[in-house]
Amino acid sequence: MDDFDVRGLVQPMRVALQVTCINDALYPDTGRNVVRLLRRLGVDVEFPAAQTCCGQPMVNTGYINEAVPVLRTFVDAFAGYDAVVTPSGSCAGSVRHQHAIVSARAGDPLLAERSADLAPRVFELSEFIVDVLGVIDVGAWFPHTVAYHPTCHSLRMLGVGDRPTKLLEAVEGLTLLPLSEAEECCGFGGTFAVKNAGTSVAIGEDKVRNVLATGADVLVAGDRSCLTHIGGLLDRQRSGVRVMHLADVLAQTRPPGGGRR
Amino acid sequence: MTGTFVGMPAFPAAARDALDNAQLRANLDHATSTIRAKRAAVVGELEQWEALRIAGAAIKDDVLLRLDDHLLTLESALQDAGAVVHWARDAAEACRIVAEVARAHEADEVVKVKSMVTQEIGLNEALAAEGIAAWETDLAELIVQLGDDLPSHILVPAIHRNRSEVREIFLREMPDAPPGLTDDPARLAEAARMHLREKFLRAKVAVSGANFAVAETGTLVVVESEGNGRMCLTLPDVLVSVVGIEKVVPSWRDLEVFLQLLPRSSTGERMNPYTSTWSGVTAGDGPQEVHVVLLDNGRTRALADEIGRQALRCIRCSACLNACPVYERVGGHAYGSVYPGPIGAILNPLLRGVGSSDQVDSLPYASTLCGACYEVCPVLIDIPSVLVNLRAQVVDAHRSGLPKAEAVAMKTARATLSSSWRLALAERFTRIGLGAARRFGASAWTRSRDLPEAPQESFRKWWRRTGGRP
Numbered sequence: 165m166d167d168f169d170v171r172g173l174v175q176p177m178r179v180a181l182q183v184t185c186i187n188d189a190l191y192p193d194t195g196r197n198v199v200r201l202l203r204r205l206g207v208d209v210e211f212p213a214a215q216t217c218c219g220q221p222m223v224n225t226g227y228i229n230e231a232v233p234v235l236r237t238f239v240d241a242f243a244g245y246d247a248v249v250t251p252s253g254s255c256a257g258s259v260r261h262q263h264a265i266v267s268a269r270a271g272d273p274l275l276a277e278r279s280a281d282l283a284p285r286v287f288e289l290s291e292f293i294v295d296v297l298g299v300i301d302v303g304a305w306f307p308h309t310v311a312y313h314p315t316c317h318s319l320r321m322l323g324v325g326d327r328p329t330k331l332l333e334a335v336e337g338l339t340l341l342p343l344s345e346a347e348e349c350c351g352f353g354g355t356f357a358v359k360n361a362g363t364s365v366a367i368g369e370d371k372v373r374n375v376l377a378t379g380a381d382v383l384v385a386g387d388r389s390c391l392t393h394i395g396g397l398l399d400r401q402r403s404g405v406r407v408m409h410l411a412d413v414l415a416q417t418r419p420p421g422g423g424r425r
Numbered sequence: 426m427t428g429t430f431v432g433m434p435a436f437p438a439a440a441r442d443a444l445d446n447a448q449l450r451a452n453l454d455h456a457t458s459t460i461r462a463k464r465a466a467v468v469g470e471l472e473q474w475e476a477l478r479i480a481g482a483a484i485k486d487d488v489l490l491r492l493d494d495h496l497l498t499l500e501s502a503l504q505d506a507g508a509v510v511h512w513a514r515d516a517a518e519a520c521r522i523v524a525e526v527a528r529a530h531e532a533d534e535v536v537k538v539k540s541m542v543t544q545e546i547g548l549n550e551a552l553a554a555e556g557i558a559a560w561e562t563d564l565a566e567l568i569v570q571l572g573d574d575l576p577s578h579i580l581v582p583a584i585h586r587n588r589s590e591v592r593e594i595f596l597r598e599m600p601d602a603p604p605g606l607t608d609d610p611a612r613l614a615e616a617a618r619m620h621l622r623e624k625f626l627r628a629k630v631a632v633s634g635a636n637f638a639v640a641e642t643g644t645l646v647v648v649e650s651e652g653n654g655r656m657c658l659t660l661p662d663v664l665v666s667v668v669g670i671e672k673v674v675p676s677w678r679d680l681e682v683f684l685q686l687l688p689r690s691s692t693g694e695r696m697n698p699y700t701s702t703w704s705g706v707t708a709g710d711g712p713q714e715v716h717v718v719l720l721d722n723g724r725t726r727a728l729a730d731e732i733g734r735q736a737l738r739c740i741r742c743s744a745c746l747n748a749c750p751v752y753e754r755v756g757g758h759a760y761g762s763v764y765p766g767p768i769g770a771i772l773n774p775l776l777r778g779v780g781s782s783d784q785v786d787s788l789p790y791a792s793t794l795c796g797a798c799y800e801v802c803p804v805l806i807d808i809p810s811v812l813v814n815l816r817a818q819v820v821d822a823h824r825s826g827l828p829k830a831e832a833v834a835m836k837t838a839r840a841t842l843s844s845s846w847r848l849a850l851a852e853r854f855t856r857i858g859l860g861a862a863r864r865f866g867a868s869a870w871t872r873s874r875d876l877p878e879a880p881q882e883s884f885r886k887w888w889r890r891t892g893g894r895p
Contacts, residue, residue: 353793396874
């Protein structure tokens with residue numbers, strides 16, 4: 165019985181939402197939908213107000229020194245929680261793969277220890293629902309055709325595999341359409357989108373062409389940053405295809421009275 | 426004579442030119458997607474593929490940890506086998522050694538096996554300056570050389586050309602091209618074969634690189650697909666091989682791993698067509714004078730980089746080029762080096778160092794960090810992590826002096842993101858910021874992409890107002 169964790173029996177797991185800086189500032193609805201979804205699944209998620217950002221924008225641009233105080237803020241905000249949920253494969257990937265680089269750079273063994281302790285408890289949304297909660301059918305209802313773009317950091321850095329598509333397939337009324345060359349990057353790449361804007365757009369236009377070829381109403385992904393890029397291209401083309409975060413879809417429920425279909 | 430990468434603009438400008446070339450993009454799209462599919466099919470056949478990758482990386486890492494020992498073993502084995510071993514610190518030294526060997530035999534021409542390292546050191550240009558013509562005998566290298574062009578891919582240097590362009594180049598530049606030449610690939614290959622045969626039979630000196638150098642027996646290995654390499658390695662009297670010091674492997678057993686990894690990753694073949702091995706001089710058979718030039722040219726600099734040194738595992742398969750979304754759109758020339766694509770984006774800065782050339786410093790940023798390169802690399806080079814580390818080196822190299830706008834922005838971000846109250850304050854200006862970006866339009870983002878609408882309130886503000894209970 166030595167390794168039996170009684171904490172979960174005595175008191176419920178304390179779960180924090182790391183909303184991500186982009187959702188905080190630009191897509192608060194996605195953050196609200198994560199809260200709504202998790203509460204529906206019985207998780208009383210908290211929002212530690214001290215949080216800011218994972219530091220990835222700085223690290224990926226080469227400004228690792230500048231990311232050190234951001235990492236301190238991150239660790240201070242989330243250290244007391246049993247689990248941290250983030251609606252971003254990219255931010256979760258940054259926590260697991262880059263925070264060690266940042267703390268090494270800081271030359272601060274305590275920060276290194278605290279961030280190494282925290283990193284395994286940070287979960288991307290679909291990982292948290294499928295692996296921690298053990299749920300596939302979240303009780304959602306979304307009567308639309310959907311294409312799913314598996315963003316690179318979710319796919320290759322985290323290896324979330326088919327968790328997001330399993331969750332989507334279990335949504336009532338949702339038709340998931342196959343996206344060709346789905347695993348190809350959308351061309352966003354953080355500051356790449358501005359530093360090499362032409363190349364970023366050229367890659368994105370091929371992604372958009374594949375999305376339009378599915379005939380889907382909605383493109384879903386687990387990262388708002390990639391969706392800002394793809395959605396910006398779709399909107400510029402007046403395509404009529406909406407982009408939605410995975411959380412935005414999973415939070416939808418059948419309205420009282422049954423709804424359409 | 427081929428062109429030169431010297432003086433190429435930094436990646437963003439070079440990429441812009443490439444993006445405007447519709448023919449180039451069509452050729453690249455077709456070629457990379459074909460080769461990607463071939464690779465995926467043959468890699469999928471091997472259940473032990475992951476184990477092979479791990480073994481390949483481990484062998485190379487072990488070599489790099491004891492590189493000096495392995496090189497001394499190689500040198501003495503080569504000498505015992507009758508080869509002359511030269512050590513070259515840099516490109517100039519290596520070129521001088523090759524030219525001296527050619528001059529000693531009064532050769533005014535050499536035939537060449539396709540080799541990345543001789544392109545890296547600019548050997549053809551250096552020999553030309555000495556009045557020695559270097560004939561490329563690989564079909565694609567021949568196309569590049571005749572077209573006064575630059576290679577744009579490690580394995581398929583003329584990947585940016587389609588067959589009708591190849592036909593035009595042959596008709597224009599090859600005096601012995603048959604007049605009725607069509608763009609049928611078999612006819613084009615035949616024309617090249619006729620053109621080259623005469624050179625193979627005439628040349629006294631051949632120049633090659635090496636894919637591997639086996640230390641225990643002093644054996645060099647060249648892996649090729651056309652048989653031109655075999656001709657160069659066996660017909661001339663004198664053979665000079667330029668070999669990067671990271672090409673050494675301890676024993677023949679190690680080749681078992683790499684000769685499975687390399688063809689499946691590069692050409693998408695199960696087995697390589699022509700694998701030539703030779704150990705020094707064999708009396709009465711093949712070249713009777715064999716030289717080996719062991720080249721540093723920045724490799725020890727790369728070796729000193731703790732994170733970057735894994736790039737020296739590279740076996741030049743080019744799977745990362747074919748998998749890369751950036752390479753697929755802009756091609757190889759935009760990287761301004763014989764090593765393009767993801768591996769070029771790390772290898773060039775590692776070999777040459779950052780902080781002194783805008784072109785080199787732009788390469789670590791020529792990536793979306795999507796990780797497709799790492800996924801296909803047969804020796805597990807974590808290219809995205811090396812890219813990020815090199816970006817940090819680029820930033821650090823420019824920390825003194827006048828800060829760029831980007832550096833100011835990042836320092837502002839550090840201040841803003843170090844405390845939640847400063848972030849909350851900054852978020853009040855989200856609407857103003859987005860509005861300004863929209864109004865003053867032609868920014869790098871908005872030229873082709875719409876910006877999102879600013880929300881009424883940030884998530885943070887909503888939570889404070891409602892406690893997360895709507």
